[in-house]
Amino acid sequence: MNVNLDSSWKKELETTFNEPYFLELVRFIKQEYRNHTCYPPGKNIFSALDDCPLYKLKVVIIGQDPYHGKGQAHGYCFSVPNGVNPPPSLINIFKELEDDLNITIPDNGDLTRWSKQGVLLLNSTLTVRENLAGSHQNKGWEIFTDKIIEIISSKRNNVVFLLWGSYAKSKAKLIDNANHLILTSGHPSPLSANRGYWFGNKHFSKTNSYLKSNGLDEVLW
DSSP states (O other): OOOOOOOHHHHHHEEEGGGGHHHHHHHHHHHHHHHHHHEOOOGTHHHHHHHHHHGOOOOEESSSSSOOOOOOOOOSTTTHHHHHTHHHHHHHHHHHHHHHHOOOOOSSTHHHHHHTTTTTEEEEOOOOETTTTTTTTTTSSHHHHHHHHHHHHHHOSSOEEEEEHHHHHHGGGGGGGTTTTEEOOOOOHHHHHTTEEEEEEEHHHHHHHHHTTTOOOOOOO
């Protein structure tokens, strides 16, 4: 099956695209998009991968499900397009960034500026039906995105994996922690953050310190 994707990923995922589970996933997604309003727009489903080639990748942030409200999801975990109000989790990410690195909270929630610097903003499930959280879970996306994490772990060195919340932390088993840095904390959602599980983790400065110590450019968060 032909999937329009950056060549560095296409090479690694070529066999995956022809596996029975993926062909069935594609059939399901096409049907969902045909019969319901789904997010992100079809052309943005693989935007995070397209924007962040494997050879350029330095940081991975793992989310779970795309935003399911109108106009929010555009293919990158936690991010929303310019002009869309940042959701509560993203506001808390910006607050931690401000406390950690004294960076002024931006006036928009578009994180593609991170993606273009080698930060892969990867949701575990890449699509969702409108106003129905988790509606495309357990259809095959998780197998696909787990494969991506395994490829990064085996093909790259000195990548920082930011695992926020119990779901993201469950992906640690896919990562070789001898070759990479894994940072974990609670989820930035208000439910978690207000209980003390998010603020003060200093993941952004720790990420940059690790990158710098390995001769890599820091991320301009």
